[in-house]
Amino acid sequence: MREGLDRIAAAMRADEWGVAEEAGLTPTQLHALTFVAGRGDAGMRLRAVAEHLGVTQPTATDSIAALVRKGLVIKLPDAQDKRAVAIRVTQAGCDVVRAIGLAMTSAERALETxxxxxxxxxxxxxxxxxxxxxxxxxxxxxxxxxxxxxxxxxxxxxxxxxxxxxxxxxxxxxxxxxxxxxxxxxxxxxxxxxxxxxxxxxxxxxxxxxx
Ligand code: SF4
Structure with a gap:
């Protein structure tokens, strides 16, 4: 069973690379963007992004910095704690997430069977x-x-x-x-x-x- 799951995961990773590349993102940036977009206007702390992605905080920091440069997320003072920073999706980021959601991957096509x-x-x-x-x-x-x-x-x-x-x-x-x-x-x-x-x-x- 493990080998089967590995193959499906490999196909999904290949799909993700393709989708991310088309959007001009790395797979980690893509995951970070969709995660932050799913949290709406409240935004997310960097630590939560790192935990969700299963990466270190410096890796999450690099991905978020790249998304900020691309105008897909912004950093704002956290509503609960003004000393902390919340990361929030921009309209451009929402547009990218919507476009990605509409693209059907090969793994999804296989599931459709x-x-x-x-x-x-x-x-x-x-x-x-x-x-x-x-x-x-x-x-x-x-x-x-x-x-x-x-x-x-x-x-x-x-x-x-x-x-x-x-x-x-x-x-x-x-x-x-x-x-x-x-x-x-x-x-x-x-x-x-x-x-x-x-x-x-x-x-x-x-x-x-x-x-
Ligand atoms: S709010 Fe409704 S749809 Fe959302 S997780 Fe809860 S039960 Fe599910």
Missing amino acids: LSPQEQQTLLDLIIKTIRALQQAKAIPPQRLCVTCRHFRPYAHEDAELPHHCALVDAAFGGRHLRLDCAEHDPAPQPAREAAWSLFARRAPEPAGPGA
Whole structure:
């Protein structure tokens, strides 16, 4: 399984290089830009950018400096702490992120060949794996539906739209579970565990060794 994931990751990295190159960015700059853009007007501290990217603070500093020079992000005093700096996306940065989002990569085209049910199963397994990585503190906290205070798993009998987002008061389907939602609000631990056990009971189990 590991070799398979390595191949998919390699294809996705190649995709990212292509998309980043077209936008005149390095892959790290591209990740930093999309991360900051996803945080909206509040902006992000440099340390959070470095944590999210899994790089050192000097590497994140270099990437942000390049994005500032290109006019894609700006540095402003942080609203919570005037001594600190927040990094915020500019309109030009938003335009680049939107254009990148519209470009379909070869990995996405490959995923499109899966049936809707297979795509949903894959997403459930990815969510389980990301959560396990998060629990092990191997990655920083992610803004997943399954850890959000607004998430109500399997609140509806409708097989197409079983989940509910209390923030927008609407049902949504398993294929639309978010991995990085701008409106994510972390649930308190007991509520998070309760929601997870309800979700995990009905989501598919990851395949065992040798699968
Ligand atoms: S606010 Fe976002 S993360 Fe939270 S349940 Fe709704 S869609 Fe999911």
